[in-house]
Each structure stands twice: as structure tokens, then as C-alpha cells.
Amino acid sequence: MKKVFIVANWKSNKTILQTEEWFQAINNSPVTFYQEKKEVIVCSPFTLLPKVKELIVNCKLSIVVGAQNISPFGEGAYTGEVNGRQIKELADYVIVGHSERRTNFYENNNLIAQKIDKCFKNKLVPILCISNLDQVQGSMFNVNKQEMLVTYEPLSAIGTGNPDTPENADSIALKIKKELKDTPVLYGGSVTSKNVKDFTSMPNIDGVLVGGASLDPLEFLKIIKNA
Numbered sequence: 001m002k003k004v005f006i007v008a009n010w011k012s013n014k015t016i017l018q019t020e021e022w023f024q025a026i027n028n029s030p031v032t033f034y035q036e037k038k039e040v041i042v043c044s045p046f047t048l049l050p051k052v053k054e055l056i057v058n059c060k061l062s063i064v065v066g067a068q069n070i071s072p073f074g075e076g077a078y079t080g081e082v083n084g085r086q087i088k089e090l091a092d093y094v095i096v097g098h099s100e101r102r103t104n105f106y107e108n109n110n111l112i113a114q115k116i117d118k119c120f121k122n123k124l125v126p127i128l129c130i131s132n133l134d135q136v137q138g139s140m141f142n143v144n145k146q147e148m149l150v151t152y153e154p155l156s157a158i159g160t161g162n163p164d165t166p167e168n169a170d171s172i173a174l175k176i177k178k179e180l181k182d183t184p185v186l187y188g189g190s191v192t193s194k195n196v197k198d199f200t201s202m203p204n205i206d207g208v209l210v211g212g213a214s215l216d217p218l219e220f221l222k223i224i225k226n227a
């Protein structure tokens with residue numbers, strides 16, 4: 001049985017109080033948090049990382065913490081940035097290269113490669129998001145012996161309720177694996193508890209990145225269960 005990654009991408013959502021409510025709902029749910037061979041990762045905004053970590057420990061949940069960004073620099077005079085060493089105190093994964101950052105913050109592959117390098121240097125696992133194969137071609141990402149996840153998210157599927165077909169996502173996942181030495185490949189874009197299994201049952205898809213549907217704790221629990 002393959003290992004399945006289920007990643008919540010909260011984007012720029014939730015306050016501390018809402019985070020407490022989300023974990024309380026997960027903890028109180030009769031749906032069992034059964035996840036043998038499932039790695040559940042919650043990627044919250046930076047402001048919530050300490051609270052997320054604390055709640056996971058208090059609720060004794062097997063959830064791993066992820067961040068949604070990382071500075072391309074180290075420590076020093078970089079106003080507004082959060083560096084890899086700081087993130088490593090709280091998280092183990094980092095989403096890098098999400099299309100919302102490529103579009104709204106003009107992130108390009110050079111910057112993304114620097115961020116991935118900072119992940120590796122700080123023993124953080126990057127979750128590299130791409131929306132087309134060009135973004136991984138040319139092997140600009142040095143994946144040798146370093147753990148990394150890639151998420152394929154077509155732009156037309158993000159936040160639209162219009163997911164890719166599992167067959168197409170699977171064929172892209174296979175191409176990504178060929179390019180990046182069998183790196184696990186996730187699918188993202190309008191994943192719900194109803195369609196998650198269609199994706200995770202495909203031979204080349206190793207998990208899902210869930211945006212909108214991860215904000216609702218009970219829906220996210222169902223996604224974990226059905227994945």
C-alpha cells in the first residue's frame with residue numbers, strides 16, 4: 001500500500017480562535033482519525049504555527065505542521081521575511097511556488113529554487129506546486145537525495161469546483177516523476193471528500209493538496225478518511 005499525503009493549505013485564512021475551534025471539532029468528531037499509511041499535514045499562516053503545533057500536541061493528533069512560504073534568504077536584514085531556521089522550530093514542510101504566489105507576488109523559478117534550497121538546508125520538506133510541466137523541466141531543482149513533494153495544480157481547477165480528471169492528473173504525475181526522480185506527486189485543485197479517492201487511487205498520484213475544503217474540519221476529516 002502506498003503512502004498517501006493529505007495536505008491542508010489554509011492560505012490566508014483563520015484567526016487563533018478559529019484555529020482552536022477547528023481542532024476542537026476534529027477532536028470531538030466521532031469520525032476516527034485513522035491514518036495508517038497517511039501523512040496529514042496542516043499548512044497554516046505563520047501567525048498560527050505555534051498554536052497549531054500546541055493544539056496537535058494537546059489533542060494527541062498525528063498531524064504534521066507545514067508553513068506556506070519561506071524566505072529565500074537566511075537570518076539578517078530582510079524585513080518581513082521568515083527564514084528557514086525560524087520555520088524549522090515549528091514546522092517540517094513548506095509550500096513553495098504556489099500559483100497564487102507566482103501570480104500575485106511574481107515569484108519565478110529562480111526565486112523558487114532559492115526557497116527550495118533554503119528548505120533543504122534547514123531540513124524542511126518543500127511541497128513544490130506547479131501548474132504545468134514547464135515549471136519542472138530542465139531539472140533546475142536539485143532533488144538528489146533530498147525529500148521533496150511536488151503538487152500538480154492546474155490553474156483552472158484551483159478554487160473553482162472544477163477539478164482535473166484523475167486520468168489527466170495521473171498522466172502529468174507520471175511525467176513529473178520521470179523528470180524528478182520518482183518524487184511523490186500530489187494533485188491539487190477542488191479536491192473534496194467526494195472526489196479525493198478518484199485521485200488517490202490513481203497509480204502515480206501520492207496524495208492531495210486541499211485548499212477550500214480543508215477549512216471545514218469535518219469535511220477535512222472525511223477527506224482524510226476517504227483518501
Ligand code: PGA
Pocket residue numbers: 009153157158159160161188189190191209210211212213
Ligand atoms: P482548492 O485550492 O482546493 O480550494 O481548489 C487548492 C490549492 O490552491 O492549493
